[in-house]
Amino acid sequence: MADSETPQSAQPPADPASDSLHAIAPAETLRRTVSLVGALVDECRIQFGDDGVEITAIDPANVAAVGLSVDREAFEAYDADGEILGVDLDRFGDVLSMADRDALVDLALDPETRRLHLNVDGLEYTLALVDPDSIRSSPPREDLAYDAPAEVVIDESGLDRAVSAADMVSDHLALAVDSESETFHVDAEGDTDDVSLSRESDDLVDISPGDACSLFSLDYLRDVTREIPSGTAVTLELGTEEPLVLGYAFADGAGSVEYFVSPRIARR
Structure with a gap:
């Protein structure tokens, strides 16, 4: 299991220019995304594609699945090259809960440490990710x-x-x-x-x-x-x-x- 999140202040600040993923999004959009997928699963794969975010996940009992997309137009800034992140939704949601409804959340992936840096209303976090290969795969949304x-x-x-x-x-x-x-x-x-x-x-x-x-x-x-x-x-x-x-x-x-x-x- 991945480590718990630790304050960003314990590590050097992230440099978005050197990261393989950098996005800025409204906190409410990210919170909504986490809660919608979290209705069925505790962790998921998030794909940051050219056109935006895609998530598909299936519940442990094979009864229900979720397919979700967020267009890149929903982001204030978006630079991604197809990264797939494994995320613990409860921990990610806890970080997002620190942001005001109208706040923007800055996300940057460090490609070397495979940790996600988040800046939320001036609070900086480093979020440990889950190995995507350890998360159960789901059929593509169109196949469902x-x-x-x-x-x-x-x-x-x-x-x-x-x-x-x-x-x-x-x-x-x-x-x-x-x-x-x-x-x-x-x-x-x-x-x-x-x-x-x-x-x-x-x-x-x-x-x-x-x-x-x-x-x-x-x-x-x-x-x-x-x-x-x-x-x-x-x-x-x-x-x-x-x-x-x-x-x-x-x-x-x-x-x-x-x-x-x-x-x-x-x-x-």
Whole structure:
């Protein structure tokens, strides 16, 4: 396991001109990135490509995966040559928590020590990284997607209400789309109580109706939906006994995330 972070003051200051990676980004964008991926995993690989940051990760139980990207336009400065960093998300998040919401975070990788130097509101840290080869790999984001027959776009508050209501009676919920009525359904059946919620097209941001119905674990849906910012439009791609693809934009549209959640059990 990598060492804990140590104050930058204990080492010579980093020289961005000599580093293989140098980026300056809003603290809120980095914090959001860490929390979105951290909903499923404790550590991940972060690829700093020519066009921006890419992350894919799969949870230890093989039930859910996350694909996330942040365009280079989201950064105040960005100089990268394809570096892949292994990061402990809890430790990275702890450093970012020191920054004010509107602050900028300066990141520079020392290619010799393989440590990430961060300057956060004048506080300098050296963050030990995790060997990327020791982190479980995940399929590329495009390989996780599929041609879902139905797509629903719903406001974050509507989705949160459905998940919260289902959580009162069960540990799973069914998500379904009726192509004939163009209606989105959420159902949860408990030992004694049931919950049902229906939304017609007028109550949704958008709908591309196709027949779909699958059952999902609420443990995973709670984890991924609690990170959605208020007022966000969330896209749900659904099939029958197929994974749920839940995605939305963040960082003023410069970032996007998709979660892929496998169905819990077959419905007959």
